Amino acid sequence: ACDDGEIVIKMSHVTNSDKHPKGIAASLLESRVNEEMNGKACMEVFPNSTLYNDDQVLEAMLQGDVQMAAPSLSKFEQFTKVFRIFDLPFVFKNIEAVDEFQNSDAGMAMKTSMERRGLTGLGFWHNGMKQMSANKPLIKPEDAAGLKFRVQPSDVIKAQMEAIKVSPQPMAFSEVYGALQTKVVDGQENTWSNIYGQKFFEVQDGTTETNHGVLDYMVVTSTDWWEGLPDDVRTQLGTIVEEVTAERNAAVGQVDAEARQAILDAGGKIVELNAEQRQVWVDAMKPVWEQFVGDVGQENIDAAQAINAKH
Amino acid sequence: MEVLVLFMMVIGLMLMGVPIAVSLGTSSILFLLVLSDTSLASIAQTLFQAMAGHYTLLAIPFFVLASAFMSTGGVARRIIRFSIALVGHLPGGLAIAGVFACMMFAALSGSSPATVVAIGSIVIVGMREVGYTKDFAAGVIAVAGTLGILIPPSIVMVVYASATDVSVGRMFLAGVIPGLLAGFMLMLTIYIIARIRNLPKGEWHGWGEVRRSGIEAGWGLFLIVIILGGIYGGIFTPTEAAAVAAIYAFLISSFVYRDMGPLHVKGDGHNLALWEKPMALITAFFHRDTRDTLFEAGKLTVTLMFIIANALILKHVLTDEQIPQQISSAMLNAGFGPVMFLVIVNVILLIGGQFMEPSGLLVIVAPLVFPIAMELGIDPIHLGIIMVVNMEIGMITPPVGLNLFVTSGVANMPMMNVVRAALPFLAVLFVFLIMVTYIPIISTWLPTLMMGPEIIVK
Amino acid sequence: MAHAYEAKTALGRIVNEIEETAIAVILGGMTLITFINVVLRYGFNTGLIWGLEAVTFLFAWLVLFGVSYSVKVTAQLGVDAVINLFSPATRRILALVAGAVCIAYAALVLKGAWDYWAPFAGLDATSGRWFPTGFENSRDQAWYEVVDLPFPEWLRWIEPIMNEGETYGKLPRFIPYAILPFGMALLLFRFIQAFVRIWTGESTSLIVSHEAEDDIKDVQHLNAGD
Numbered sequence: 003a004c005d006d007g008e009i010v011i012k013m014s015h016v017t018n019s020d021k022h023p024k025g026i027a028a029s030l031l032e033s034r035v036n037e038e039m040n041g042k043a044c045m046e047v048f049p050n051s052t053l054y055n056d057d058q059v060l061e062a063m064l065q066g067d068v069q070m071a072a073p074s075l076s077k078f079e080q081f082t083k084v085f086r087i088f089d090l091p092f093v094f095k096n097i098e099a100v101d102e103f104q105n106s107d108a109g110m111a112m113k114t115s116m117e118r119r120g121l122t123g124l125g126f127w128h129n130g131m132k133q134m135s136a137n138k139p140l141i142k143p144e145d146a147a148g149l150k151f152r153v154q155p156s157d158v159i160k161a162q163m164e165a166i167k168v169s170p171q172p173m174a175f176s177e178v179y180g181a182l183q184t185k186v187v188d189g190q191e192n193t194w195s196n197i198y199g200q201k202f203f204e205v206q207d208g209t210t211e212t213n214h215g216v217l218d219y220m221v222v223t224s225t226d227w228w229e230g231l232p233d234d235v236r237t238q239l240g241t242i243v244e245e246v247t248a249e250r251n252a253a254v255g256q257v258d259a260e261a262r263q264a265i266l267d268a269g270g271k272i273v274e275l276n277a278e279q280r281q282v283w284v285d286a287m288k289p290v291w292e293q294f295v296g297d298v299g300q301e302n303i304d305a306a307q308a309i310n311a312k313h
Numbered sequence: 314m315e316v317l318v319l320f321m322m323v324i325g326l327m328l329m330g331v332p333i334a335v336s337l338g339t340s341s342i343l344f345l346l347v348l349s350d351t352s353l354a355s356i357a358q359t360l361f362q363a364m365a366g367h368y369t370l371l372a373i374p375f376f377v378l379a380s381a382f383m384s385t386g387g388v389a390r391r392i393i394r395f396s397i398a399l400v401g402h403l404p405g406g407l408a409i410a411g412v413f414a415c416m417m418f419a420a421l422s423g424s425s426p427a428t429v430v431a432i433g434s435i436v437i438v439g440m441r442e443v444g445y446t447k448d449f450a451a452g453v454i455a456v457a458g459t460l461g462i463l464i465p466p467s468i469v470m471v472v473y474a475s476a477t478d479v480s481v482g483r484m485f486l487a488g489v490i491p492g493l494l495a496g497f498m499l500m501l502t503i504y505i506i507a508r509i510r511n512l513p514k515g516e517w518h519g520w521g522e523v524r525r526s527g528i529e530a531g532w533g534l535f536l537i538v539i540i541l542g543g544i545y546g547g548i549f550t551p552t553e554a555a556a557v558a559a560i561y562a563f564l565i566s567s568f569v570y571r572d573m574g575p576l577h578v579k580g581d582g583h584n585l586a587l588w589e590k591p592m593a594l595i596t597a598f599f600h601r602d603t604r605d606t607l608f609e610a611g612k613l614t615v616t617l618m619f620i621i622a623n624a625l626i627l628k629h630v631l632t633d634e635q636i637p638q639q640i641s642s643a644m645l646n647a648g649f650g651p652v653m654f655l656v657i658v659n660v661i662l663l664i665g666g667q668f669m670e671p672s673g674l675l676v677i678v679a680p681l682v683f684p685i686a687m688e689l690g691i692d693p694i695h696l697g698i699i700m701v702v703n704m705e706i707g708m709i710t711p712p713v714g715l716n717l718f719v720t721s722g723v724a725n726m727p728m729m730n731v732v733r734a735a736l737p738f739l740a741v742l743f744v745f746l747i748m749v750t751y752i753p754i755i756s757t758w759l760p761t762l763m764m765g766p767e768i769i770v771k
Numbered sequence: 772m773a774h775a776y777e778a779k780t781a782l783g784r785i786v787n788e789i790e791e792t793a794i795a796v797i798l799g800g801m802t803l804i805t806f807i808n809v810v811l812r813y814g815f816n817t818g819l820i821w822g823l824e825a826v827t828f829l830f831a832w833l834v835l836f837g838v839s840y841s842v843k844v845t846a847q848l849g850v851d852a853v854i855n856l857f858s859p860a861t862r863r864i865l866a867l868v869a870g871a872v873c874i875a876y877a878a879l880v881l882k883g884a885w886d887y888w889a890p891f892a893g894l895d896a897t898s899g900r901w902f903p904t905g906f907e908n909s910r911d912q913a914w915y916e917v918v919d920l921p922f923p924e925w926l927r928w929i930e931p932i933m934n935e936g937e938t939y940g941k942l943p944r945f946i947p948y949a950i951l952p953f954g955m956a957l958l959l960f961r962f963i964q965a966f967v968r969i970w971t972g973e974s975t976s977l978i979v980s981h982e983a984e985d986d987i988k989d990v991q992h993l994n995a996g997d
């Protein structure tokens with residue numbers, strides 16, 4: 003509990019606090035703030051959606067009931083559509099390219115792009131690249147054609163699935179495991195950490211290492227609250243967030259690899275694609291870019307491609 | 314300390330005749346306004362999200378509706394006649410059949426209140442017909458309904474698995490034997506009570522009646538096949554199954570049994586056949602009987618969900634103030650061995666279960682006790698089952714017990730009567746909890762047999 | 772099962788018909804949408820992507836709209852074991868206190884509902900922690916859309932009013948959320964009515980009285996002689 007006189011920083015997120023990349027980062031942030039800012043500020047983290055889910059947390063932030071959150075980037079598409087670039091398939095080659103893009107001018111601009119609507123971005127947190135799993139082996143896009151995939155609610159991801167003739171299905175997250183098990187839906191897409199954490203691999207034939215998209219988060223705070231903080235508190239807190247972001251983003255490859263290995267250890271199957279096979283997926287999904295270029299801006303796509311070339 | 318005031322306030326308001334929902338909500342709001350900086354707007358948000366954000370609670374309105382169509386349309390009456398013909402003459406027969414029906418249904422549904430709703434409204438009426446008291450009938454169903462979260466599938470187990478990183482499949486397997494055992498213990502208790510108290514039983518009308526009533530009830534019984542087949546055949550999720558059941562019950566009632574809707578003829582006259590009035594295919598959807606059934610189901614849903622929504626407000630406020638964490642860490646920091654530790658876990662969960670709904674409590678407590686349990690060498694699957702059984706008990710103990718509320722609603726009887734009626738069976742669940750707590754093999758045998766020994770990754 | 776509610780005036784009958792039909796239609800809609808999505812997915816490998824969200828919103832509408840009705844017909848569940856021990860005079864006082872608690876509850880939730888909804892509708896939330904003391908200058912959130920439900924074409928005319936002329940892709944949140952202030956205002960109204968009924972001696976309690984019903988049924992049972 004917080005002492006009197008301390009500025010209370012409530013943060014709510016949806017994952018566990020010790021295994022998921024986001025949960026680990028939030029726990030680290032919490033312990034650093036409580037140690038280094040003791041007397042000035044005090045942070046309380048509510049993991050596992052115990053207080054709010056990703057949708058509700060932004061509303062709660064705007065009404066002043068929580069001060070920090072780290073929802074997945076697709077939640078910000080309602081604030082400004084430029085965030086759709088992260089949902090587009092194959093725009094980023096790997097997580098290093100994502101990282102470089104987020105730290106470029108384009109990425110920096112995105113952090114402040116929502117201030118007119120009351121949110122200030124403090125940093126991007128990685129989860130990792132998305133993979134595809136189904137109840138049959140997926141080698142080429144045709145293997146997925148005609149299947150039903152549970153998708154996160156996002157127009158871009160729906161379009162991406164329709165591009166490979168997959169029927170996108172909305173489904174509450176709590177029902178996905180059971181639905182995959184009984185084959186109400188055939189497949190899903192997610193990062194290694196999530197596929198391992200939610201145990202989806204247990205009820206899928208295998209997971210194909212497509213690395214076709216990115217699932218990242220942005221640490222956000224309320225613009226009004228942030229600007230109302232005393233200067234020294236804001237500066238110190240900002241610095242801690244930056245350091246935690248850098249430290250955990252650098253380690254995310256490790257967490258990702260551990261989750262991938264844990265799936266193998268638990269008997270899950272992983273299908274690796276060679277460059278040629280992967281290109282078939284790229285060709286099948288890339289037309290989706292055209293549909294959303296107006297939202298994300300050609301210059302941002304170009305910037306991402308320039309960064310890809312370096313990796 | 315503040316929690317104690319909150320606790321007293323909830324109970325005090327309830328006993329004063331304030332509706333349960335308002336007792337929960339008012340206490341939570343005052344607690345929030347006095348002790349935190351959180352806004353009243355967050356209460357409104359929680360209230361809306363209680364429905365909009367809890368997809369699995371949707372099974373409640375759909376099963377209420379399915380039951381309503383089955384009662385109005387004569388499906389329930391025929392099923393009850395069949396059950397009475399089959400087991401009504403045995404001591405405790407129909408009550409045992411009720412437990413069995415709950416176990417069957419638990420294997421379809423991941424939620425306990427949904428189990429009570431689906432089975433209760435039919436079986437309680439049936440038991441009344443044979444001459445059981447309403448209290449006894451309600452008590453049996455309220456408790457047997459808790460098997461919904463122990464027999465897989467189980468939403469609570471999915472929550473536990475994702476909070477603690479154990480396998481959902483293993484958890485599901487682990488629930489099978491405890492679920493069967495608990496069901497068996499309840500049945501045995503009923504049989505003993507029936508023998509001692511000489512519970513009423515009907516007369517045996519012979520196999521002819523069984524056959525006749527069975528054929529009559531066939532369309533209704535086929536619903537079980539549809540639900541089972543639909544879920545395990547991958548056609549729909551358990552929540553969707555409830556909606557499908559409602560539509561099926563509507564169609565059977567309106568077009569096959571014709572005990573309601575445009576083809577129904579009041580009095581002794583024969584109901585119309587569809588070819589005599591083909592317009593019924595359309596008018597059935599707008600018929601007064603259909604509207605009235607939808608409305609009655611809606612009304613019951615509203616009263617149940619308003620209580621659940623306010624229970625979720627209470628959960629939100631307790632979470633916001635980090636009360637469960639404080640209590641748990643105070644008790645866990647004492648440093649006990651495995652035996653004492655499990656007692657403490659049970660105590661925390663039993664107390665918590667008085668106030669919070671299962672998934673909400675579990676998601677908070679599991680990550681707190683899990684690391685300590687691992688240190689003490691307790692099997693994570695075993696711990697999970699202990700937690701689920703605790704959640705079951707929480708659902709039938711006042712002041713906050715979803716099964717109590719739902720039973721009170723579907724049986725149309727005072728909540729305190731349900732509490733009293735559930736007591737003997739609650740005692741059985743307690744014995745069961747002790748068995749599950751100190752005999753790990755009940756939970757771990759089947760998953761180990763099917764999936765091999767567990768690798769614990771710390 | 773339950774006794775049908777009898778309104779006393781023509782207006783009362785019309786209102787009652789509207790309330791009951793709305794409850795029936797919402798529940799029917801939820802069931803149909805869910806069923807249609809099952810058919811579309813299994814039979815046609817497609818689906819209404821907005822179906823899930825629509826059903827959850829209708830669920831919220833059902834309960835938040837219906838709760839005032841349940842107060843009107845005294846269908847709220849409660850514990851009457853203790854109050855039944857007291858004399859009618861004491862019971863009346865307890866019922867009045869309980870009624871006051873319900874009014875306070877509805878008033879607090881209504882303030883919360885307004886404060887939550889108003890920014891989404893481009894209006895101002897009230898200031899004050901317990902009681903509304905005025906209006907604050909809330910940040911306009913009328914741009915905030917739901918996740919899946921598409922914006923209906925026939926509503927395009929609200930864009931210049933609500934969204935500074937920008938087009939809505941999805942339904943703005945203030946539409947589904949409007950049930951909160953509306954439903955809670957109705958709830959407050961019904962609790963005040965219930966309080967007046969107890970005051971005038973027209974009714975004795977806010978909660979379902981099961982005892983009376985049970986007594987009647989038990990007697991019927993005896994009369995029927997079975």
Ligand code: NA
Pocket residue numbers: 418419420421422423424460461462463464465466467
């Ligand atoms: Na179950």
Ligand code: NA
Pocket residue numbers: 666667668706707708709710711712713714715
């Ligand atoms: Na309880």
